[in-house]
Amino acid sequence: LAKEIRAYGGKILTNHQVLSIKQTNGVANSIVVSCNGIKNNIECDGIINAAGPWSGKVAKLINQNVELQLTRGCGIFFTGQLVSQAINRCRIPNNNDIMCPSGNESLWGTTSQVVYDPDTPETNQDEIQKLLLGAEELFPNIRKYKSFRTWSGVRPLIKPKKIDKDLPLSRGHLVIDHEGTGLKNFLTICGGALTTHRLMAEDVVNKLGNKFGFDIACSSHVTPLLN
Ligand SMILES: Cc1cc2nc3c(=O)[nH]c(=O)nc-3n(C[C@H](O)[C@H](O)[C@H](O)COP(=O)(O)OP(=O)(O)OC[C@H]3O[C@@H](n4cnc5c(N)ncnc54)[C@H](O)[C@@H]3O)c2cc1C
Incomplete structure (x- = not known):
């Protein structure tokens, strides 16, 4: 993907934190980034905020709002392939649902x-014990397997107007055009899942392209990546 971006003239800056976002006459047009204490101003025609669970914080840099429901999730990695393919509980998604083999490891998770x-x-001890208890329901001998690391992350889910406690929150995604709240050429892409990242990128890039009057739709769904 990085090769592809560069082949199209894109530039990738890793380890650069966006410190501030600037606008002129209601149009977002530059950001200040910092890398190893060195600050740089980058001018631009438009900005896409794709900061996942930090999207709200990034939007706040320019007094915009992004309403997210953040949910923390944890998992445990076990040594070896405990299963040959992913085993997922056939029920409304909940805690302790999936054992997923990956190379020589197996991931059990997750929590919410x-x-x-x-x-x-x-991940704390309480969470680890809850994960092991949940895993024991499907894998009674689970505590005999070596677990060598845990993992935790925060899901940036779209906050629904009304939360139904019995149902999992949607993993759908949303493109927010901040023009509605007074800032042009600033879009936020939020929600979604790893499995829908390409579609998320397509939706937000098409939206920004439309704003700039480009008549070319994103074609990443039919373009193989460079290898
Ligand atoms: C516990 C858990 C379980 C999940 N399970 C699944 C699953 O089973 N299937 C699935 O498809 N998806 C799953 N996901 C969801 C998927 O991983 C998320 O949708 C995804 O991580 C969010 O992607 P993102 O690109 O929006 O944000 P991220 O991957 O979080 O990327 C945001 C980036 O923004 C950067 N950033 C933040 N602030 C700034 C700043 N000021 N300046 C510059 N950069 C900044 C961060 O460093 C980060 O690199 C899971 C996520 C979690 C946490």
Whole structure:
């Protein structure tokens, strides 16, 4: 993907934190980034905020709102392939649902807990015990297997107007055009899942392209990546 971006003239800056976003006459037109303490101003025609669980914080840099429901999730990695293919419980998605083999490891997860800060602390003992208890229901001997690391992250889910506690929150995605709240050429893409990242990119890029009057639709769904 990185090769493809560069082949089209794109530039990727890793480890650059967006510190501020600027606008002139209601049009977003530059950002200030910092890398190893060195600040740089980057001028631009438009900005896409794709900061996942931090999207709300990034939008706040220019007084915009992004309403997310942040849910923290954890998992445990076990050594070896405990299953030959992913085993997922056939029920409404809940905690402790899936054992997923990946190379010489197997991931058991996950949990879901509403949080308000995207910076997630490490998995704690209580969470590990709850995961092991859940895993034991499907794999009674699970505690005999070596678990060598845990993992946690925060899901940036779209906050519904009304939350039904019995149902999982949607993994759908949303493109927010901040023109409606007074800022042109600033879009946020939020929600979604890893499995829908390409479609998320397509939707937000098409929307920005339309704003600039480009008559070319994104074609990433039919374009093989360079290898
Ligand atoms: C516990 C858990 C389980 C999941 N399970 C699944 C699953 O089974 N299937 C599935 O498809 N998806 C799953 N996902 C969802 C998927 O991983 C998320 O949708 C995805 O991580 C969010 O992607 P994103 O690109 O929007 O955000 P991220 O991947 O979080 O990327 C946001 C980026 O923005 C950067 N950033 C933040 N602030 C700034 C700033 N000021 N300046 C510059 N950069 C900044 C961050 O460093 C980060 O690199 C799961 C996620 C979690 C947490």
